[in-house]
Amino acid sequence: xxxxxxxxxANIGGANLPSVASFNESVVLDTIRLAGTISRVELAQNTGLxxxxxxxxxxxxxxxxxxxxxxxxxxxxxxPRTPLRMNASxxxxxxxxxxxxxxxxxxxxxxxxxxxxxxxxxxxxxxARPFVGKIVHQIKAAIGDSAVPADRLLGxxxxxxxxxDPGTGAxxxxxxxxxxxxVPLREEIQAGLGNDKFQVVVENDAxxxxxxxxxxxxxxxxxxxxxxxxxxxxxxxxLGGTIYRxxxxxxxxxxxxxxxxxxxxxxxxxxxxLELYCSPLAIVKAARxxxxxxxxxxxxxxxxxxxxxxxxARSAISVAARHLATAAQTLVNVLDIRRxxxxxxxxxxxxxxxxxxxxxxxxxxxxxxxQVRTVTVERxxxxxxxxxxxxxxxxxxxxxxxxxxxxxxxSPTRPRSRMLTSLGR
Amino acid sequence: xxxxxxxxxANIGGANLPSVASFNESVVLDTIRLAGTISRVELAQNTGLxxxxxxxxxxxxxxxxxxxxxxxxxxxxxxPRTPLRMNASxxxxxxxxxxxxxxxxxxxxxxxxxxxxxxxxxxxxxxARPFVGKIVHQIKAAIGDSAVPADRLLGxxxxxxxxxDPGTGAxxxxxxxxxxxxVPLREEIQAGLGNDKFQVVVENDAxxxxxxxxxxxxxxxxxxxxxxxxxxxxxxxxLGGTIYRxxxxxxxxxxxxxxxxxxxxxxxxxxxxLELYCSPLAIVKAARxxxxxxxxxxxxxxxxxxxxxxxxARSAISVAARHLATAAQTLVNVLDIRRxxxxxxxxxxxxxxxxxxxxxxxxxxxxxxxQVRTVTVERxxxxxxxxxxxxxxxxxxxxxxxxxxxxxxxSPTRPRSRMLTSLGR
Numbered sequence: 001x002x003x004x005x006x007x008x009x010a011n012i013g014g015a016n017l018p019s020v021a022s023f024n025e026s027v028v029l030d031t032i033r034l035a036g037t038i039s040r041v042e043l044a045q046n047t048g049l050x051x052x053x054x055x056x057x058x059x060x061x062x063x064x065x066x067x068x069x070x071x072x073x074x075x076x077x078x079x080p081r082t083p084l085r086m087n088a089s090x091x092x093x094x095x096x097x098x099x100x101x102x103x104x105x106x107x108x109x110x111x112x113x114x115x116x117x118x119x120x121x122x123x124x125x126x127x128a129r130p131f132v133g134k135i136v137h138q139i140k141a142a143i144g145d146s147a148v149p150a151d152r153l154l155g156x157x158x159x160x161x162x163x164x165d166p167g168t169g170a171x172x173x174x175x176x177x178x179x180x181x182x183v184p185l186r187e188e189i190q191a192g193l194g195n196d197k198f199q200v201v202v203e204n205d206a207x208x209x210x211x212x213x214x215x216x217x218x219x220x221x222x223x224x225x226x227x228x229x230x231x232x233x234x235x236x237x238x239l240g241g242t243i244y245r246x247x248x249x250x251x252x253x254x255x256x257x258x259x260x261x262x263x264x265x266x267x268x269x270x271x272x273x274l275e276l277y278c279s280p281l282a283i284v285k286a287a288r289x290x291x292x293x294x295x296x297x298x299x300x301x302x303x304x305x306x307x308x309x310x311x312x313a314r315s316a317i318s319v320a321a322r323h324l325a326t327a328a329q330t331l332v333n334v335l336d337i338r339r340x341x342x343x344x345x346x347x348x349x350x351x352x353x354x355x356x357x358x359x360x361x362x363x364x365x366x367x368x369x370x371q372v373r374t375v376t377v378e379r380x381x382x383x384x385x386x387x388x389x390x391x392x393x394x395x396x397x398x399x400x401x402x403x404x405x406x407x408x409x410x411s412p413t414r415p416r417s418r419m420l421t422s423l424g425r
Numbered sequence: 426x427x428x429x430x431x432x433x434x435a436n437i438g439g440a441n442l443p444s445v446a447s448f449n450e451s452v453v454l455d456t457i458r459l460a461g462t463i464s465r466v467e468l469a470q471n472t473g474l475x476x477x478x479x480x481x482x483x484x485x486x487x488x489x490x491x492x493x494x495x496x497x498x499x500x501x502x503x504x505p506r507t508p509l510r511m512n513a514s515x516x517x518x519x520x521x522x523x524x525x526x527x528x529x530x531x532x533x534x535x536x537x538x539x540x541x542x543x544x545x546x547x548x549x550x551x552x553a554r555p556f557v558g559k560i561v562h563q564i565k566a567a568i569g570d571s572a573v574p575a576d577r578l579l580g581x582x583x584x585x586x587x588x589x590d591p592g593t594g595a596x597x598x599x600x601x602x603x604x605x606x607x608v609p610l611r612e613e614i615q616a617g618l619g620n621d622k623f624q625v626v627v628e629n630d631a632x633x634x635x636x637x638x639x640x641x642x643x644x645x646x647x648x649x650x651x652x653x654x655x656x657x658x659x660x661x662x663x664l665g666g667t668i669y670r671x672x673x674x675x676x677x678x679x680x681x682x683x684x685x686x687x688x689x690x691x692x693x694x695x696x697x698x699l700e701l702y703c704s705p706l707a708i709v710k711a712a713r714x715x716x717x718x719x720x721x722x723x724x725x726x727x728x729x730x731x732x733x734x735x736x737x738a739r740s741a742i743s744v745a746a747r748h749l750a751t752a753a754q755t756l757v758n759v760l761d762i763r764r765x766x767x768x769x770x771x772x773x774x775x776x777x778x779x780x781x782x783x784x785x786x787x788x789x790x791x792x793x794x795x796q797v798r799t800v801t802v803e804r805x806x807x808x809x810x811x812x813x814x815x816x817x818x819x820x821x822x823x824x825x826x827x828x829x830x831x832x833x834x835x836s837p838t839r840p841r842s843r844m845l846t847s848l849g850r
Contacts, residue, residue: 247648247762251760262685268791323686335759336676362695372673
């Protein structure tokens with residue numbers, strides 16, 4: 001077994017000092033952001049950095065306008081502690097959620113304050129050009145109407161259903177969006193904006209939702225899986241304190257995991273995929289509702305009927321809930337996480353409790369899991385706009401999240417040129 | 426959504442300089458190890474470190490005896506390049522695989538050269554004391570007979586079935602090993618050895634096998650999932666260039682993922698768990714073989730019968746292969762990896778090809794996956810001793826693998842006191 005030849009190299013790089021400096025800078029910034037307000041002493045305690053390093057970094061962040069000081073707090077002797085907090089207005093981003101039935105745009109600042117919001121319907125015409133044109137139009141309107149100064153606009157995040165080609169941001173053969181199939185979305189949007197000053201980040205919708213949950217959601221930094229219910233079903237994974245994308249940027253694809261090997265054939269080539277039971281279309285079909293009304297309306301009706309106790313609808317929802325619970329259990333077992341977050345535009349109020357209860361009960365029933373962990377199952381705080389807020393936070397995350405060469409995320413859809421330092425102004 | 430109070434802190438720490446120095450040191454060492462032989466110029470290219478940093482680090486590693494120089498290679502002009510390689514004999518470790526039916530011990534050096542190997546049967550007597558006593562006895566015999574100098578023995582790795590308590594290295598309610606249930610294995614073995622100079626690392630068997638595959642196995646540094654077939658079924662995950670353990674050290678638990686929701690009830694509380702179809706016991710039952718012979722023998726007979734085309738055996742193996750393929754597909758979809766490795770003591774030659782073919786064909790059938798990745802499915806090179814070699818490499822990995830505070834693995838079963846610097850002598 002001894003190795004003799006020159007074999008494949010390690011794919012991880014060492015850390016030269018400059019990148020470590022900016023890594024520490026982003027660790028400090030992330031700690032301030034998550035804390036709300038925090039003193040320099042607490043910063044040193046929480047980051048493990050020396051007081052001197054914290055002092056140097058916070059001085060630089062203050063000069064850059066990224067953080068600000070509050071009024072000094074009375075101290076029990078010694079120097080009063082000056083609380084630091086993020087300057088929410090130091091930066092903002094546009095987030096676009098592209099869905100077969102909706103183009104949802106939001107603009108928020110770094111603190112998650114909504115500065116602008118708009119919805120539009122994708123064009124009826126077929127072909128990529130009108131669709132991309134509409135997306136670009138919506139982004140331009142958001143940039144114009146939100147009146148964010150150009151030097152504070154950190155970028156544009158676009159959340160789309162997978163599978164993604166990480167090189168171009170193209171959706172590979174999207175079953176629900178043939179118009180956008182294999183269109184190099186990042187370049188097309190960039191070209192449409194006619195301004196390469198704005199970086200465009202294309203992200204899987206479920207991954208975007210998970211990033212959004214970390215940035216704007218629950219007050220927890222624990223690892224979690226975000227089960228995203230939209231036109232399809234996916235999961236965004238937050239593992240080891242950062243977002244997990246996988247080798248090609250398509251991790252968390254639970255929609256095409258088989259939950260029933262003897263189930264029906266799926267367009268993906270597999271059998272009994274989760275999506276065959278849990279997508280709005282599948283649920284509408286299972287409840288045997290007429291397909292004449294638009295899918296969104298028909299789905300909302302099934303959810304309302306289920307809440308009202310109507311049998312066919314209730315049965316369709318409970319089948320979906322059971323399969324979802326199996327997938328959630330698999331995520332807990334494989335990833336060894338303590339938190340499942342459920343959200344997305346298809347998680348309507350009428351069915352949320354049924355889904356949450358089904359997942360909780362399946363996880364509780366597995367004695368095995370109790371022996372090593374307690375799992376919380378919670379609803380996302382981001383509501384039906386999860387993917388749009390997620391798209392915004394994808395930009396913030398790309399620019400500001402602590403990341404070392406070793407942790408480099410293999411997603412060329414996320415241009416690297418504009419890192420933390422670009423925020424200094 | 427704006428955060429106002431002092432909320433939970435980021436759980437990641439900044440990188441002060443000393444730990445970065447030792448991080449770079451271990452990146453260099455890992456790169457040399459994986460390369461076999463490599464020049465300083467190539468080291469700088471592959472690690473992204475400056476030539477000067479590489480020069481400083483390699484000088485220190487040479488002085489410590491961890492690496493050695495080969496004969497200078499003729500160069501096309503300029504200074505001849507001196508190849509560097511790991512000094513395999515600079516360190517060694519004991520690896521123990523504890524199984525209900527076997528205690529398997531190996532000793533290897535850093536290059537994977539086997540210095541000692543021995544098998545023993547667990548004691549027939551019930552209770553933890555005789556079992557732990559036997560393990561300790563086997564370790565002492567390995568230390569004595571392998572004649573590794575005490576100052577080169579880096580530690581003792583113990584691979585056991587999960588679920589593990591990461592605090593103590595205890596197996597929680599092991600269904601197949603009631604004798605060892607909740608016994609704080611790490612402390613007990615340490616106490617039995619009467620020498621706290623040797624660090625004892627307790628690791629899940631599937632995770633150990635994955636670490637072994639990375640250290641001694643295929644010539645690839647790609648991310649992978651190691652599907653481990655032993656008394657139970659598990660997976661070891663190598664993600665983002667390092668081993669993935671999960672929050673409690675129990676990641677990769679595919680054995681209790683449901684592959685058939687309407688399948689039989691499992692002792693874990695779930696239904697249709699993978700282990701109910703793929704464990705040797707399940708296969709022997711499914712082939713309806715008499716339970717009179719020991720399970721190992723009965724299982725080997727079923728595998729041989731399946732290879733010979735006998736119907737009941739062949740059917741049991743093909744059912745197991747199909748379910749295994751579903752689980753493998755789930756791992757590929759959730760983790761977004763390009764490599765599945767199959768191994769472990771229950772992967773006998775007679776069935777290996779059937780299993781590999783079943784997994785390959787299921788993955789090939791899923792058109793979805795082709796759009797973003799090509800997956801290789803391969804057999805582990807470590808053979809039936811995978812867990813024992815894995816236990817050895819768990820020690821090497823714990824002492825030497827590149828790891829930053831950010832990447833700190835949440836496994837208190839792995840004492841941290843003895844890091845790379847302890848290797849310098």
